[in-house]
Amino acid sequence: MDLGRHANQRFFNWFYWSINLGAVLSLLVVAFIQQNISFLVGYCIPVGCVGLAFFIFLFATPSFVTKPPTGSQVSSMLKLALQNCCPRLWHRHSARDSLGAHLLPDQRSQQPGPSPQEDIANFQVLVKILPVMVTLVPYWMVYFQMQSTYVLQGLHLHIPNIFPNYPANSSVALRAQGSSYKIPEAWLLLANVVVLLILVPVKDHLLDPLLLRRKLLPSALQKMALGMFFGFTSVIVAGVLEMERLEYISHNQTVSQQIGQNIYYAAPLSIWWQIPQYLLIGISEIFASIPGLEFAYSEAPRSMQGAIMGIFFCLSGVGSLLGSSLVALLSLPGGWLHCPQDSGNINKCRMDLYFFLLAGIQAATTILFIGITGRYERAAQGRASQSCPRRDSG
Template sequence: MTIQTSASPAENTAAAGSAKLPRQIPYIIGNEGCERFSFYGMRNILTPFLVSTLLLYAPEAERAGIAKEIFHSFVIGVYFFPLLGGWLSDRFFGKYRTVLWFSLIYCAGHACLAMFEDNRTGFYTGLFLIALGSGGIKPLVVSFVGDQFDQTNKHLAKVVFDAFYWIINFGSFFASLLMPIFLRSYGPAVAFGIPGILMFIATLIFWLGRKQYVNVPPTAADPNSFLHVCRTALLAQAPGQGRAGLTVAALGGVLALGALALIPKLGFVICACMALGLVIAFGGMGASMQLERARGKHPDAAVDGVRAVLRILIVFALTTPFWSLFDQKASTWVLQGNEMAMPHEAWWWPSWLVKDAAQMQALNPALVMLLIPFNNLVLYPALRKLGFNPTALRRMGAGIGFSGLAWVVAGLIQLWIDGGDPVSLAWQIAPYALLTFGEVLVSATALEFAYSQAPQAMKGVIMAFWYLASTFGSLWVLLTNAGVRNEAVISHIASTGLSENAFLMFFFAGFAFLAAAAFALYARSYPMQDNYRAA
């Protein structure tokens, strides 16, 4: 890494005028495009493959529920392992080496899926390795892009981040569209092998740029980090006062142990996630109660930063129901689509290309690329002219509500299917459009919101917690899946006159509406901050 001396503002301005895009950027963009194709290629055919395979060792009627459980357990892993990748990068190896090594693990996982299509242990090992590899690099590649810029060319970073986001959706679109065809026409070995080849190409492209990258070295442990400040707050004593916050945190630890004791009944993934959630929730509440005790032992900026992060965590927690709905488009909605009729007779339907219900997932990235410019250029300016300011929190709350509306529509479609009449797959366009609109309002806005609210020193920990929101979203799905195996729950669903699928769709819609209402209530009293760095 080259050591750069500081320059005057005038010198920086002059340099910026003649700045060029860093030569190493195409390697990172190319890597991301291939990696996203590989990930969404295997992810979007996972549920239909599991339903059709004998790997599950279960009666055909039970495979859909088991396939959903495996899929969402996999998603939990993908969004949990960013914690590991970020920690290893920041403390020991740096971003380049961490990304490269996790990419090799990623490749090994794809190889397992392709080679062990009929071997349960081998296939599940592949899923674990992909979750580890994909999750491990997830928090690093975007920040690695930012590391390639300095004061002289930072104005070009926005162009690169736009290209970065575009290539993600480009890869996702074609993977979602093509891989179900390969699964149906050539079998799982080919369908899982192609994403593996793309991941190998992604790793090779990334490695080829190794001599040109700017590598920011890992840093030593920060004595004023989020966890250190929370620990000080919980353990510190104040004259004449008890330690109620420590008691609350300890209660969370006891409840977490209780959750782990349920492993024989609910399984390791559900119980481990429940335990983690309890530790975070009760530990955060306890630290918040005693946070002022950390002042004097840590800088005020660090203590204020922890307070900001704890507030943001409540916002993130209220988005977890959204993720429980969003990620089911690759499980529940694919299974629903398999019960619907392909509208080949419609003049506008691209029968030459769309032959499988799983391909409907391609609507999501396609609509994302259309909705983001539409919202920024048309919708938000129009709302402002009407006197309504679409703030970040308002957009996120509305996004959760739209996801609930999408599931109401999906539930109505399921009622139609349950009635026995043929239902065109084209009707799924409506819930996909509503859910994607909700995604743009929630996901794209949340990163902007978190960045503005968290102080500079706490922005890294915020990203880790944001990825955990998706983990806990899938936890809700697994808990619901476990719940419907209970005889009392099954009897209650039967008493409603609805099928299990329809009942769960309306249940998740109600869950989202309840979360949207809670989000709106919390947003009314949220103290907005402005932590963008000074020009």
């Protein structure tokens, strides 16, 4: 049952909110245990939670509403893509299939599923959706910096102890144990998560209804463009902070701090200076990731909604992979991130230039995204205006 665009929007708002509620518990508890006690113990906690979730899912299957399979659209889409991109190869393939076609009954008509005409219509929709989704890949490259280079940058900033001061009469053991408990660098991810937990309900209950009543509610594509802009500002802020950090390093102003089994030579800048870039990437997630899910689901043909959602998540993985590949490329001799003595030490690297490069890539693809989505929305409005006279005449 299709409840409309607003219902889809609310569903994905709360779907994403629930994911981040779990992330709060993971960051608060698991990250603290991993950094201050043991990585093995920290990893055992999510393994146990996933196992528990699996058994809950297994026992709840009788209450799920399931539908019988109606065939895969993947093979049909691949055939149509082959037919359009490589017509010679397609004609050779179809001629070979036609030789044995009389030996087999036409089983397609016996199975429920889209007709050949519906396959062609679905393929045309897919061709229009894919360019929009592909231009999100650079955003994912920026987004996953939050869990990689942002963390590495934070390890080279001053991380305060949770228990910095103790009375003179306290035991030596307590002081030694307390002073080893540092704020986990991963806790800065809470800035991103808390923004989502606060702003998603505000957006869902206050902002969206207000804009909807005034007919000012932006489309999913417009929100995605805004999310890309916030992602761009996040890496710009990270680059400026890295420039300031390297300024301290160039003057040999460092503090040594032990995190786990490793010692880092950090700039005397507080790690709290990273909060703005985490806040900005969190806001970008509200405007890019959630509307991206909404767009992928609502614009996909009904028979391909699962496949399109899969492509959306696949492209987020592609963005992460491309980001890792870019880091590997820049880590080669002569690259900005080349650190031959210690790959975990960024004090002799130019990570600020890497952040600015990402900002440039994001800015260029945002402009491309606006151009592609403008054409997409104009085409959608044209189709809607053509369908209105038909309804009126009927």
